Amino acid sequence: MDGPSLLCKNQLVVATTSHSSDNSAVLLLIQQVHVVDSKKKVTVFFDSGSTGMFITHRAAKRIKAKRLRPVKLDLTTTGNVESQHSTYLYEVCLALSSGKPVTVTCFGLDQITGKVSSLDLKVIKELFPNLNPNLFQRHSEEVDILIGADLCSLHPRQVVATAGSNLKVLEGSFGMCLHGTHSRLKLCGEQKARIFSLAQVLLYFPLCRTYSVSYLLQLVILL
Numbered sequence: 001m002d003g004p005s006l007l008c009k010n011q012l013v014v015a016t017t018s019h020s021s022d023n024s025a026v027l028l029l030i031q032q033v034h035v036v037d038s039k040k041k042v043t044v045f046f047d048s049g050s051t052g053m054f055i056t057h058r059a060a061k062r063i064k065a066k067r068l069r070p071v072k073l074d075l076t077t078t079g080n081v082e083s084q085h086s087t088y089l090y091e092v093c094l095a096l097s098s099g100k101p102v103t104v105t106c107f108g109l110d111q112i113t114g115k116v117s118s119l120d121l122k123v124i125k126e127l128f129p130n131l132n133p134n135l136f137q138r139h140s141e142e143v144d145i146l147i148g149a150d151l152c153s154l155h156p157r158q159v160v161a162t163a164g165s166n167l168k169v170l171e172g173s174f175g176m177c178l179h180g181t182h183s184r185l186k187l188c189g190e191q192k193a194r195i196f197s198l199a200q201v202l203l204y205f206p207l208c209r210t211y212s213v214s215y216l217l218q219l220v221i222l223l
Helices: 057-062 121-127 149-154 213-222
Strands: 005-009 017-019 025-027 030-034 041-046 053-056 066-077 081-095 101-109 145-147 158-163 167-172 175-181 198-204
Touching: 030 081, 030 175, 041 081, 053 057, 057 081, 057 101, 066 101, 101 145, 145 149
Parallel strands: 041 145, 053 101
Antiparallel strands: 005 198, 017 025, 025 175, 030 041, 053 145, 066 081, 066 198, 081 101, 158 167, 167 175
């Protein structure tokens, strides 16, 4: 390959839900986020097991994300399966719950997760009677953006309410979302969750100094 390379060891968990031993749904950190200067929203998955930010090309086109530059990624997934992708870096401006804008730089992917299933709002209302269940509904069948541990300050962390031992309402920079599982929590529609690991990401930038991916992302965001 021509040009310097950037190597990022990355565990990208590609799933929006799983299932516990009693077959109840296990919800990962997913919520709807407003795009600045737009009436559109994106479905964001906060993944502490991933380093880096990703956006689907479909979402980037829908919200008219700024395309920064082309990049090539060599992906090594579970089973040591290697593939190379020509993609782009995108810049996305999201609105915090306070209204303040935050800009993130994302690598484009065709798909980030499997299907996102909707929630049974009646059960959510019964589990959390003091909260509006509509805050937690998924309004898209796919995740648009993944925010990894590089920007963990944006992840929901503050516990607002609990139901049982393992289902929590967490609040973060973009508002509240559900995390965990409960025996009464079921999904609406067929769930086709897929899990695989993105073991290595090789990024090729011609005429560019070599930085770590985390540092590069922070640098681009600060600029």
